[in-house]
Amino acid sequence: MSKLISIKNVSVSFRDHIALHNISIDIRKGAFVSVIGPNGAGKTTLLTVINGLGRILSGTVEVFGRKARPLNINKIRKRIGYVPQQMAVDPRSPVSVKEAVSIGRFGIIGLLGKWTDSDEQKVENALDKVGISRLSEKPVGHLSGGEHQKVSIARALAQEPEIILFDEPTSNLDPKAQNDIIKLIERIYSEKKYTIIFVTHILSHIPHSCTDVVLMKKGRIVKSGNADDMLEQKILSELYDFPMQVSIVHGKKHFHAGHFHTGHSGRGDGNV
Numbered sequence: 001m002s003k004l005i006s007i008k009n010v011s012v013s014f015r016d017h018i019a020l021h022n023i024s025i026d027i028r029k030g031a032f033v034s035v036i037g038p039n040g041a042g043k044t045t046l047l048t049v050i051n052g053l054g055r056i057l058s059g060t061v062e063v064f065g066r067k068a069r070p071l072n073i074n075k076i077r078k079r080i081g082y083v084p085q086q087m088a089v090d091p092r093s094p095v096s097v098k099e100a101v102s103i104g105r106f107g108i109i110g111l112l113g114k115w116t117d118s119d120e121q122k123v124e125n126a127l128d129k130v131g132i133s134r135l136s137e138k139p140v141g142h143l144s145g146g147e148h149q150k151v152s153i154a155r156a157l158a159q160e161p162e163i164i165l166f167d168e169p170t171s172n173l174d175p176k177a178q179n180d181i182i183k184l185i186e187r188i189y190s191e192k193k194y195t196i197i198f199v200t201h202i203l204s205h206i207p208h209s210c211t212d213v214v215l216m217k218k219g220r221i222v223k224s225g226n227a228d229d230m231l232e233q234k235i236l237s238e239l240y241d242f243p244m245q246v247s248i249v250h251g252k253k254h255f256h257a258g259h260f261h262t263g264h265s266g267r268g269d270g271n272v
């Protein structure tokens with residue numbers, strides 16, 4: 001399969017703090033890559049490097065076979081959907097759900113471009129696919145966290161991207177809303193149209209269809225490989241500097257942070 005993203009020896013610094021140390025990684029077309037690692041590991045910075053929002057100190061980033069440069073970065077970015085970590089929305093915002101999703105199309109046609117029936121249809125399709133058509137006239141300031149996350153996903157889909165970046169899409173959501181979002185992402189991936197990069201802290205949210213896992217720590221990629229090989233007790237404990245237990249129930253991996261007692265409760269310190 002062809003390489004869609006190729007990052008070579010990339011470093012990023014914020015003043016004197018190095019957020020990415022000379023990282024290299026190739027991502028092939030059609031992959032579902034989960035990126036995991038402790039807070040501050042550089043996961044979000046890696047996403048910003050891929051979509052050209054982050055300024056790199058050294059190294060090269062190639063996306064769709066083109067070296068990302070200031071001149072072509074906007075063209076590249078149009079082909080990448082970005083679902084950022086949940087942001088606070090002003091509850092007084094008058095922008096409707098449909099308008100918020102339309103921003104994904106305006107990014108493609110340009111603010112001065114002509115809005116056509118086809119753009120309208122793409123927005124309707126995105127709302128429908130994510131299951132929020134009934135909310136289309138509602139102001140975004142009145143949405144719940146889970147609904148708002150769906151708006152961000154619909155906006156990315158309306159763009160008809162080839163790559164979608166998800167940055168902790170389930171943070172701050174209740175368990176049902178988390179499950180809805182994960183199922184939605186799996187459904188989107190199953191259409192076989194997209195390459196997905198998915199940052200998460202919740203290991204149990206890594207879907208079965210995930211093809212690769214990238215482990216980041218202190219600005220470095222410490223390991224990467226197929227999901228099953230990476231999601232192992234020893235590897236995860238080293239990654240988080242914390243004991244991690246992995247158990248398999250009905251063929252599915254479950255993760256527990258902390259020491260796992262097999263006594264009465266049979267519970268670890270927390271499920272992740």
Ligand SMILES: Nc1ncnc2c1ncn2[C@@H]1O[C@H](COP(=O)(O)OP(=O)(O)OP(=O)(O)O)[C@@H](O)[C@H]1O
Pocket residue numbers: 014017018019037038039040041042043044045046
């Ligand atoms: N705009 C910025 N200015 C200064 N430092 C920054 C900035 N953005 C990130 N950093 C620093 O770079 C490092 C990597 O940050 P990044 O947000 O990529 O981590 P992360 O792995 O996404 O963490 P988290 O799991 O908490 O979201 C952190 O130490 C962070 O403090």
Ligand SMILES: [Mg+2]
Pocket residue numbers: 043044045085167
């Ligand atoms: Mg982050």
